[in-house]
Amino acid sequence: MFRFIARRFLQTIPVLFIIATLTFFLMKSTKGGPFDTEKATTPEIKKQLEAHYGLNKPVWAQYLDYMGNLVQGDLGPSFKYAGWKVTELIAGAFPVSLELGCYALAVALTIGMIMGFVAALRPNSAMDYVPMSLATLGICLPTFVMGPLLILTFGIALGWFNSSGWFFMSDRVLPALTLGGYYAAYTSRIARSGMMEILSQDFIRTARAKGATEWRVIFKHAFKGAIQPVVTLTAPVTASMVTGSFIVEKIFDIPGMGRFFVTAAFNRDLTLVVGLVLLYATLIVVLNLIADIVLVWLNPRLRFE
């Protein structure tokens, strides 16, 4: 297993390198620069500004400079937020997104798996139709509808929660439900089909024939197999949840990282964009690795290879 993990990490390095390079040149090929504003400053000042950030050099020289710093772990200064380093901005925002992502993930997995398994146990009954209709509704209701609906009900009409902000524990509830609810819907559908597939297999019939209780059949024999598709889905979902959602963060005014993904690109804040993309890519790689390990543990027929 150790060799498996080590090899996966080594494979990651060229992947990250390629991603950084592609992002760098994609950003360079877009029109407009970080210092273009509605009120143009004088050409002389603009030249001084570009000289300060090394933007007056040819693109390949900028690329070499950037990569040189990156290898040393320096993501450079943000162009837009003068005086902040990209690492500082990410270090401030990532914990917030991570916290929200964990709550949302808990909501998604708990609600999603319970609904999915309940539906799978009595297929084509009311126990199936009600949660699955709710799930379909949940998938159709995007976060930008769900979020304001929750705020209008629980924040403004009932006054139980603040409508936005990130100060108290209670401020975590509505965003976690909004973000988690959306994925709960997906999870429930996948959990349902996973459970139904397992329940139709021979070893389950054997277990039942030997007189195992229904409870034992489900939790001892079926559970491990049924959650495998959920685990596979959870890796990329977790990566996207803990790096923050632009929409949810905007609706609830949460100082997380999701906002940066969009605004940094709009601001042509190249260093921040590359930094974010690298973090996201790393998370995906790591989480997929964890998912692979968990899958092997759940399914002894799989091997590390």
Add this chain to the structure above:
Amino acid sequence: MKCALFFVLAVAAICGCGRRETRVTSGNKEQVLHVNNGAEPQNLDPHVVTGVPEHHLIMSLLEGLMSEDPHGITPQPGTAERWDISPDQTIYTFHLRKNARWSNGDPVTAQDFVRTYRRALTPSLASEYAYMLYVMKGAEEFNTGKITDFDQVGVKALDDHTLEVKLNSPTPYFLSLLNHYSWFPLHIPTIERYGPLYERGNRWTKPGKFVGNGAFALHEWRVNHMIVVRKSPTYWDAANVKLNKIYFYSIESSDTDERAFRSGQLHKTFVLPETKIDTYREKYPGLLRIDPFMGTYFYLVNTKKPPLDDKRVRRALAMSVDREAIVKNVTRGGQLPAYHFTPPGTAGYTARARFPFDIEGAKKLLAEAGYPNGKGMPPVEILFNTLETHRAVAEAIQDMWKRNLGIDVRLLNQEWKVYLDSKKTGNYQVARYGWIGDYPDPNSFLDLWLTGGGNNDAKWSNLEYDRLIQEAGRTADLAKRLEVFQQAEAILLDEMPVIPIYFYTRVYAIQPGVKGWYPTILDNHPWHKLWLEEVKN
């Protein structure tokens, strides 16, 4: 879903929720103001920022030679308690208050100002607003590297509390200009402690490090969330500052902003979404504010692209737009239809020259230009940056030009930076644009259109116009100067490199407990003059 509801109820019970005292109610009692500032500031260093949210924050942390009048735009004594102006109006001598102090207790001296201006103008810092200081003798030369000896720049500390500033020419708006943050003093020893003085990336603006001379001191900064400032005990007029704290939030979404206001979390929104204006007018007229704002929304015409290089075509386009309909049905925020360029009442100046809304006249002009009823006229493309409001205005104008002149109009929206690039490189025919004055003077609007000007993306050039703007810059006599601007604006409106649409307003919601908040044309509200009162429901 049942589980979700249960979860909400459970957490609500645990948190001991139920309707609580809102931030506005408790703020009113404790003199703590909660305002949305619209965006995360780039920084708090006046020499490296350019935006409006930054301006509002810096106004609370630093004070210039002048200060602002809460009712309007007349400059008030600030760090300088009085000043003398030479007879030719080019030398200003400021007498600083002896009791003006920095937040660390140091006295604010004339040398602080000199060293600050030196930093602002040093090329290696690349301060984008350095050109605001160009009215000062030698400032432009020093900033562009033509001279390297700062002693040749027209600013001098005569003694600890006397500052002399020499200008290139009489500048009637100079005292107003001093209320722009590019002129505010900085505590140089602090900057030097946390990094190189003349380089970007200095870390002195972080909480715990920032030293200012304003009515408030930096207390807390959470990126993308809020900045908190606290009343500064060292401010010279601290006895008359009523607010104890101000929370500046960086809520970008106007819908989130409005919801936070409605749930009692904010005293003031940054803006009000257009879709909410009518609701507020009907249901909460006491909370809605619509203030005039010194800015013009207009269409820029590329005067190098045929058929728009013909002024008759440009005039025809301008004359066939029904501005009343646009402000009434599209923008709906009390904007004024614009029939001239400089917003009315800018430092006592309102343009006499106007162009009419005259569809028949427009048709005639178009026919004279060779396109009777729009026949033979190539399609015109309107470029705007992606935003719902801009699209709605563009669609209305598209329809008016089509209906009134028979011209085929296409719309093109581009993402902000791409749009800026297209505009700058002249890769457009007609482009949406807006201009907010930097200081209350017609010059802030009219010098845009000088030949080769940095923002003259209409690529328009008129030598007589250039001469008049330069003449106005040299004229000390106020009445004569405004008369010169009148002549210049008449030329601009005759040639029409720009098609004014409307004059901006600021539309926002504000709680009745906020006192001392008056409409001002620059939308600056001196924080140290505000106070809060409890409101009985």
